[in-house]
Amino acid sequence: MRRGGRGLAPRFCASLRQAIGGRTTCLGAVLMLAIALGGCESSQEKSAQLEKQAKLAKAAHPVQAAKGLSIAHASSAVKVVSTQSVHSSEGTAVVVTLRNLSTHPLRDVPIAITVKGAGGSTLYQNNTAGLEAALTEVPILQAGAQFEWIDDQVQAAEAPASVSVLVGEAPQAPATVPQIALTGVHANEEGGSSGVAGTVHNDSAVTQSELVVYGIARRGGRVVAAGRAVLSKVAAHGSTPFQVLFIGSAAGAQVEASAPPSTF
Numbered sequence: 001m002r003r004g005g006r007g008l009a010p011r012f013c014a015s016l017r018q019a020i021g022g023r024t025t026c027l028g029a030v031l032m033l034a035i036a037l038g039g040c041e042s043s044q045e046k047s048a049q050l051e052k053q054a055k056l057a058k059a060a061h062p063v064q065a066a067k068g069l070s071i072a073h074a075s076s077a078v079k080v081v082s083t084q085s086v087h088s089s090e091g092t093a094v095v096v097t098l099r100n101l102s103t104h105p106l107r108d109v110p111i112a113i114t115v116k117g118a119g120g121s122t123l124y125q126n127n128t129a130g131l132e133a134a135l136t137e138v139p140i141l142q143a144g145a146q147f148e149w150i151d152d153q154v155q156a157a158e159a160p161a162s163v164s165v166l167v168g169e170a171p172q173a174p175a176t177v178p179q180i181a182l183t184g185v186h187a188n189e190e191g192g193s194s195g196v197a198g199t200v201h202n203d204s205a206v207t208q209s210e211l212v213v214y215g216i217a218r219r220g221g222r223v224v225a226a227g228r229a230v231l232s233k234v235a236a237h238g239s240t241p242f243q244v245l246f247i248g249s250a251a252g253a254q255v256e257a258s259a260p261p262s263t264f
Contacts, residue, residue, distance in 0.1 A: 068129040069136040071112050071168035077102040078109060078141060078167045084223045085115065086248040087159035090193070092124075093152040093226040093247040095216065096165050100141040105177065107264065109138040110168035113151060115160045123156040134212045134230065139260045140173050147260070150214045152227045152247055178204030178261040180211070180234075187217075187255045188243060194250040195227060196257050197243040200234055204261070208234040211262045215244030217253035225250040 081097040094113055100106055115124040126135055131153075138149050154160075181201040188197035196215040202208050211234050217225035225248030234240050244257065 066129060069110060069112055069127040069131070071110050071166055073169050075109070075167045075169050077106065078170075080165045080167060081146065083113075083163040083165055085154075085160040085163055086223060086226050087156065088248050090245075090247045091152065092154040092156040092160065093150060094154055094160070094163050095223050095226050096149045096151075096163075097146060098138065098141060098149060098167065099146045100143055103143050105143050105173035105175070106141045106170040107139065107173035108133075109141055109170040110136060111138055111149060112136075112166040112168070113154075114164045115154055115156055116162045116164075117156070117158050118161045120161075123158065123160060124154045126151060126154075132210075132230075134210065134228070134262075137170075139212070139262050140177060141170075148214065148216060148258070150216070150226050150228050174264055177264055178202065178206045178208065180204075180208070180259045180261050182213070182242075182257055182259055185255070185257050187250060187253075190243070190245070193245050194225060195243060195245040196250075196255040197241070198257060199239055199241050200231065200259055201239045202234045202236060205236045206261075206263055207236045207238075208261060208263050211259060213242045213244055213257055213259045215246065215255065215257045217246060217248070217250035217255045219253040224248050224253050 077100060079099045079101055081099050084095045086093045086095070092115070094115060096111065096113065113126050114122060117123050135151055135153055138147065141147055181203055183199050183201060185196060185198040188195045194217070196217070200211065200213065209232070211231045213229045213231065215227050215229070216223055225246035227244045227246045229242050229244040231240060231242060
C-alpha cells in the first residue's frame with residue numbers, strides 16, 4: 001500500500017463488510033472486491049499488455065527488414081506465371097504474376113527477384129536489409145487465384161534484360177480475410193506523370209495498416225506502366241482516396257488497380 005493509505009484500511013474494510021452484510025472478514029471482503037474488479041486494468045497494465053502483444057507479433061513475423069530477404073525453400077504451391085519490367089526516366093518497376101496452386105489462401109509470401117542487364121550483370125536484388133515488407137513479400141494469395149505483385153523501387157541504371165523470381169514457402173492465411181474494395185478507378189494525370197486513382201473501401205472491422213494499392217496500365221495486353229501507393233491507415237469500415245503514380249507511359253492504355261488486405 002502506498003504511503004498515506006495505511007490508516008484507511010480499517011475504515012475501508014468496515015464499510016465493505018457493511019455493504020455486503022457484515023458476513024465476512026476484512027480479508028474475505030477484500031478478496032471479493034478483487035474478484036469483482038478482476039476485469040479492470042490500470043493504464044500501466046494495459047500498456048504492458050499491448051507492448052507484449054506487439055513483441056509477440058513482431059516475433060511471429062519474418063525479420064526480413066532487419067536481416068534482408070533470404071529464402072531457404074522454394075514454394076511448391078505458388079507458380080510464377082510471368083515477369084515484366086518497365087523502365088523510364090521515372091525509374092524501374094517489375095511486375096510479377098503469381099498463381100496460388102493450392103486449395104487454401106497463403107499470407108506473407110516471400111518473393112525474391114534478381115534483375116539483370118543486357119550483359120548478364122546483376123542490376124538489382126530485393127534482399128537488401130531495411131526494405132519495407134511489401135517489397136519482399138506478397139500480403140496474400142487467394143486459393144487458386146492469380147495476382148500481380150509490383151516492385152517499383154528497383155534501382156537499375158539501365159533497362160532490365162531479364163528478371164528471375166524465387167517464391168518461398170508461406171503460412172496459410174485465415175479462411176476469412178478482410179475485404180477491400182476499390183471504386184471509381186480511373187486514369188489520372190498529374191504534373192506530367194500518368195497514374196491511376198480511385199477510392200479504397202475497407203469493408204471489414206479490422207483497420208488496415210500500410211495498405212498497398214497496386215496500379216497497372218496495359219496496352220495490347222502488355223504492361224506498359226506500373227506503380228504502387230502505400231496508405232498508412234484505412235480505418236475499419238472506412239474509405240480513403242488513393243493515387244498511384246506510374247513508372248512508364250500509360251497513354252492510350254487501360255488502367256487497373258488492386259489492394260489486397262495487409263492486416264488480418
